[in-house]
Amino acid sequence: MKKLVIQGGKKLIGNIDISGSKNSTLPILAATLLFDEKVILKNIPFVRDIVTMCKLLENIGKKIIYFSKKNEIHIFPKKNKKFIAPYNLVKTMRAGVLVLGPLLSKYGKAQVSLPGGCAIGTRPVDLHIEMLKKMGASIEIQKGYIQAKVDKKLISTRLNFPSISVGATENLIMASVLCKGTTVIKNIAIEPEIIDLVSFLKKAGANISFKAKRVIIIKGVNKLNGLSHAVIPDRIEAGTYAVAALITNGKITLNKIDIKNMSNIFTILQSCGAQIKFINTNSAMIYRKKNLHPIKIKTKPFPGFPTDMQAQIMSLMCLTKGTSYVQEDIFENRFLHVSELKRMGADITLKTKLAIIKGVKSLHGAEVMATDLRASVSLVLAALSTKEKTVINRIYHLERGYENLVQKLRKCGAQITTINA
Numbered sequence: 001m002k003k004l005v006i007q008g009g010k011k012l013i014g015n016i017d018i019s020g021s022k023n024s025t026l027p028i029l030a031a032t033l034l035f036d037e038k039v040i041l042k043n044i045p046f047v048r049d050i051v052t053m054c055k056l057l058e059n060i061g062k063k064i065i066y067f068s069k070k071n072e073i074h075i076f077p078k079k080n081k082k083f084i085a086p087y088n089l090v091k092t093m094r095a096g097v098l099v100l101g102p103l104l105s106k107y108g109k110a111q112v113s114l115p116g117g118c119a120i121g122t123r124p125v126d127l128h129i130e131m132l133k134k135m136g137a138s139i140e141i142q143k144g145y146i147q148a149k150v151d152k153k154l155i156s157t158r159l160n161f162p163s164i165s166v167g168a169t170e171n172l173i174m175a176s177v178l179c180k181g182t183t184v185i186k187n188i189a190i191e192p193e194i195i196d197l198v199s200f201l202k203k204a205g206a207n208i209s210f211k212a213k214r215v216i217i218i219k220g221v222n223k224l225n226g227l228s229h230a231v232i233p234d235r236i237e238a239g240t241y242a243v244a245a246l247i248t249n250g251k252i253t254l255n256k257i258d259i260k261n262m263s264n265i266f267t268i269l270q271s272c273g274a275q276i277k278f279i280n281t282n283s284a285m286i287y288r289k290k291n292l293h294p295i296k297i298k299t300k301p302f303p304g305f306p307t308d309m310q311a312q313i314m315s316l317m318c319l320t321k322g323t324s325y326v327q328e329d330i331f332e333n334r335f336l337h338v339s340e341l342k343r344m345g346a347d348i349t350l351k352t353k354l355a356i357i358k359g360v361k362s363l364h365g366a367e368v369m370a371t372d373l374r375a376s377v378s379l380v381l382a383a384l385s386t387k388e389k390t391v392i393n394r395i396y397h398l399e400r401g402y403e404n405l406v407q408k409l410r411k412c413g414a415q416i417t418t419i420n421a
């Protein structure tokens with residue numbers, strides 16, 4: 001089992017090149033099932049979730065050529081296809097459910113393993129299923145699989161999500177692009193990763209427009225044309241390294257970012273006293289001049305503060321004088337990092353959806369356990385702040401979403417090593 005050993009106490013100073021967005025790449029990969037032509041994807045982060053999604057596409061019937069040094073992949077159609085997303089590939093990565101919409105739309109059938117529970121909550125897929133049913137799919141759950149089929153083709157219609165879901169929005173957009181007629185979807189998620197999926201599909205010939213902030217109109221086209229697309233930078237990875245600069249009182253320049261997609265994260269960091277020097281539209285330097293202030297945040301769908309940054313900001317608040325309040329409004333159980341941070345000396349009280357954090361002077365090293373992707377990285381950040389040694393177990397969660405984390409932190413002076421124990 002791999003572990004991370006971190007000797008904290010170093011101010012992180014340097015430059016970090018931000019990778020392509022994992023959460024943008026996953027739906028775009030699923031969308032390639034809608035194509036009969038070659039698709040080239042650039043700026044792909046080679047992290048475990050992406051490798052798993054590529055395996056899933058190969059299993060369904062795509063040929064993929066990997067150019068890992070260039071962070072690029074070429075995806076080709078193949079004749080023989082299977083319309084199954086098996087349990088062994090979907091169990092580690094909930095995004096596997098994103099092949100449901102494209103498979104149903106293109107081939108009229110799909111068998112997709114239910115993603116099952118996961119550490120941060122039950123994470124159901126009822127919205128994906130209900131909306132696809134409204135487009136004419138018949139869907140049953142049998143033996144842990146979503147068994148879906150459609151007579152002829154999915155039908156365009158008017159859909160209104162009862163609550164906002166990133167994955168269900170992506171699935172329904174993908175299900176609609178080849179559908180005859182006009183589909184209108186209300187109350188959609190508008191995360192930058194969804195905008196990237198839309199711009200990828202539009203470049204390929206899809207007819208998609210926004211009518212209002214959360215209303216999308218999709219006019220069906222007959223086919224999508226092969227293309228080359230570079231995915232957007234990973235705003236959560238960038239936010240994580242911004243916190244690394246602040247928590248170690250260092251100075252990090254983030255390169256290859258998209259400033260406009262960072263504003264909800266940067267605004268919160270600035271509100272607690274971070275200095276952000278914007279160098280150009282793709283890079284910014286983060287540091288602090290004085291002590292940081294406590295904050296009150298609630299996680300919300302974009303443009304609100306992202307749940308995927310909640311754990312990292314909590315590590316920072318553990319060391320900020322005064323009392324901070326962090327409310328998790330997206331997932332029901334996304335405070336698994338709290339008990340581990342407390343083992344490192346944090347003063348946090350949980351009240352259902354609310355974490356009350358009283359800043360302490362310093363945290364101390366401990367042996368801790370990573371529980372999910374963002375919780376794991378919050379422990380790395382906490383460990384970097386202490387003057388002691390921390391050992392983090394179960395780091396495979398980190399490998400799901402952070403490309404070259406150890407190398408990137410080391411380049412800025414962190415003492416961090418992976419060991420097999």
Ligand code: UD1
Nearest residue numbers: 023026095123124125126127128165166167168308330331
């Ligand atoms: C995506 C992101 C994840 C991020 C989350 C919220 C990817 C691969 N993952 O996850 O990193 O934390 O958005 O920004 O992009 N829900 C239902 N029924 C459904 C679908 C969702 O009740 O059918 C609930 C979920 O349990 C959760 C909330 O809706 O409480 C939001 O989930 P959703 O936006 O769908 O998240 P994901 O797409 O799974």
